[in-house]
Amino acid sequence: MSKSQPATAFCAAAVMAVLATPAMACVIPLPDCPLDGGGIAYLNGDNAGAVHFTEQHVVDGRTEARSVLVECTSRQGIAIEEPDSWDDRYYDAYDLMSDALFSEQAVTLRALTRDIRALGVEVQRITLPEGHCGCDLPNMPLPEYYCPEF
DSSP states (O other), rough: OOTTHHHHHHHHHHHHHHHHHHOOOOOOOOEEEETTSOEEEEEEEEEETTTEEEEEEEETTEEEEEHHHHHTTTTTEEEEEEOOOOOHHHHHHHHHEEEHHOOSOOOHHHHHHHHHTTTOOEEEEEEOOOOOSSGGGGGGGOOOOOOOOO
């Protein structure tokens, strides 16, 4: 056996040991809350008093969703209806909303609305209704989850 063979044998054994261990998969759900009139809102992200979340309702057997970004002190925000089939412009609009949370420069709702509309996506200016749980999502505990062994 040459000097490199024991090292190669050891590495092969280590790789086999790692591959032989059971795989673990976890799905960690994000906080969600019930909406008045049915449906749920679930957290996408938050930072510095702003919250990005998705609302889902079932209407006539079909799930309808909208992506919402709200500044929670004023409860002012924007929303885009999520289409059944996403294309690049909706991904780009969603990314603009997510990126606005963590921008090093202040992003106004007016500028964000203009940028999203420039993509060809309709934007609604909204005031989050009193009692809506969207701004509470960052402080809600994570739903229970487990990590099954395979």
